[in-house]
Amino acid sequence: MITLTQMAVNVLTTADGRAKTALSRTYAAQWHAARAANEIPQIGDATPPDMPARPDQPALLSPRDVPRRKPGTPAGRIAILHAVAHIELNAVDLHWDLIARFSDTPMPIGYYDDWVKAADEESKHFNLMCDCLEVHGSYYGALDAHAGMWRAAQDTATDLMGRLAVVPMVLEARGLDVTPGMIKLFKQAKDTQAIAALDIIYAEEVHHVAYGSKWFNFLCGRHDLDPTGVFHNLVRKYFHSDLKPPFNEEKRAEAGIPPDFYWPLAGGPPPH
Secondary structure, three states: OOHHHHHHHHOOOOOHHHHHHHHHHHHHHHHHHHHHHHOOOOOOOOOOOOOOOOOOOOOOOOOHHHHOOOOOOOOHHHHHHHHHHHHHHHHHHHHHHHHHHHOOOOOOHHHHHHHHHHHHHHHHHHHHHHHHHOOOOOOOOOOOOEEEEHHHHOOOOOOOOHHHHHHHHHHHHHHHHHHHHHHHHHHHOHHHHHHHHHHHHHHHHHHHHHHHHHHHHHHHHHHHHHHHHHHHHHHHHHHHHOOOOOOOHHHHHHOOHHHHHHHHHHHOOOOO
């Protein structure tokens, strides 16, 4: 079996979304099989690319230039599915990059177990969204998408704690806030396939946010740092706007993120 970081590089340098996620799932299965046999595979030190390979479509635009569509229309629902597919494909790359980018930082084997599992689940999520798009006569790449998601990876390329704070604990936690509204929208449209897919995504994303919180707190403990203060400083350094309520406080708590982590970053006090 090749090293885990070489697996990560191979995924990151595969452009086509379906091919990327198929490779991701194959490597995750190999990793999980080895771990189930009580093996500790080699992590290695392969160097990830600065940018992951991307398909020719969708065109990647500044977030402000991506067209907005009314969510209650069929075209609007296709746009939501496409946006979620784009987020999930980026998440696949972000998790594999997290494995390879910081392999020089000694971490317990459980760290790699968690992020391989997360990358595998994000790969599944991308394919669920692609299946939904194709049922509606569309596909991933049919619409423009925003280019901003990789900025968080670039900004935190030399800061593991910053990466954990911004990617799982801010960006993925935002998914916990907005996904229930999306599920409601597809329930109104009686789109059972999209509802089932989003239900799976919602349940599993809690774990990904929790992995971020777990390993962020682990590193704070290693360096005898106050997690709340460090989180605030890192988010202010690397995330370029306030956090936006409403927050899904129940699911955030389930993922190990208490209100005093995020409300002070929202530009105002929590409502009473």
